[in-house]
Amino acid sequence: MEKKTPLNIGLEILGNLDIVRHNEFRFISPHFGFVHSFAKLESSLVTLDQPYRIKEGRVAIIKQGYARVLINLIEQTFQPDKMLLIVPNSILQLIEVSPDFDMQMVAMDSEFLPIIGKDDFFTHLSQLQKNIILSLTPQESQQFKSYFDLMWNILQESFFRREVIQHLLVSLLYNIEYLANNNQKTQNYQTRQEEIFQRFISLVNTYSKKERNVVFYANKLCLTPRYLNTVVRQASQQTVMDWINQSIILEAKVLLKHSNLLVYQISDELNFPNPSFFCKFFKRITGITPREYQNPE
Structure with missing residues (x-):
């Protein structure tokens, strides 16, 4: 019997050239991945209205366009100036994607994060507020764009500077935690x-x-x-x-x-x-x- 696409969408799938045509727009290692431009990958990985399980945790920023998505049964809209944090093993289903949709994304498993005492850091973050989507001010949006640009530039070096990327990720995640906590304090919107x-x-x-x-x-x-x-x-x-x-x-x-x-x-x-x-x-x-x-x- 021909083997079907694996149940989990993990880092190993993004390395498949039958699925991702332009590998110059992504970096993949066993425990960490970076997609510089989702649109330019020309990926055939995801089909509308089909659910997929996301294996590793994801952090993404939307560059342009929009996408309507179900994440663990709850509908969300991805659009510019949004920060997305998707916890491991979430089920994602695309409902609608604009023709110009593009995003940058990092994916990592727990082994890659050098955080002591927080083995389930993604779940910890996701419980800080109602949604796993943060609305960013122009200044915050630029800050996160700088994180992604710096990581991508470092990944272009001939040698994978693992420790540098690890600690940039830790800084990124703690910044997300800070914003999520700050949103809770300033917006009493969750009854x-x-x-x-x-x-x-x-x-x-x-x-x-x-x-x-x-x-x-x-x-x-x-x-x-x-x-x-x-x-x-x-x-x-x-x-x-x-x-x-x-x-x-x-x-x-x-x-x-x-x-x-x-x-x-x-x-x-x-x-x-x-x-x-x-x-x-x-x-x-x-x-x-x-x-x-x-x-x-």
């Missing part, structure tokens, strides 16, 4: 309900493959199931089960498109009692069967 909803979505993204009971999530949040349902509905116009089902479908779509697992194996992976139950569930939510999604005519 108690919004905070609960964000924590709930984070739990769903973590546990939905095994836990599909409202009581489980309510207990995790120290709330009653009824109150959790009320908060989630008010914050999103959807129920707790709506979000759980969407998360399961997202996981199923990733496995159907980007793994070699058969339908019955995916059913087991997602903890359904049997393949028939999984197929009926998938069709009820999406309108098509898993096989039809996996192999459209």
Whole structure:
């Protein structure tokens, strides 16, 4: 059987010349990567409306254009003067991309970051505010552009100056942490309900493959199931089960498109009692069967 595109979009994929045509616009090593221009890569990596799991953490700045994206079920808009921080193992789905869209991006795993005592630094950062997108002032935007320009210039040297890049990244991440903290102090825009909803979505993204009971999530949040349902509905116009089902479908779509697992194996992976139950569930939510999604005519 021909091997499909790997489930995780990781650094090794960007090194594939069948996927990325112009490698002069990117630098790839086992634990770190830099994309100088997403548009100029002419990558065939990502297709609209298909979910992908992002293996390493990502930090990106938007150069021009815009993109509408679902990140772990939540829609975001990427546009100029935005700083993006995407935590490892997030599921990303492009909804719409403008023809002129371009961005710069760094990707790294935890082994590359020389930070003592913060093994999960990306998750730590993402919990500082409601979104993983920071709006930048013109001055802040220029500062981050300078970070990216300096790293790219250093990466053009014949020898990979690993320690220099590592510590520039640490500085970049702590600067993001500073801005995220500062935004929280100056903008009291996250209500108690919004905070609960964000924590709930984070739990769903973590546990939905095994836990599909409202009581489980309510207990995790120290709330009653009824109150959790009320908060989630008010914050999103959807129920707790709506979000759980969407998360399961997202996981199923990733496995159907980007793994070699058969339908019955995916059913087991997602903890359904049997393949028939999984197929009926998938069709009820999406309108098509898993096989039809996996192999459209």
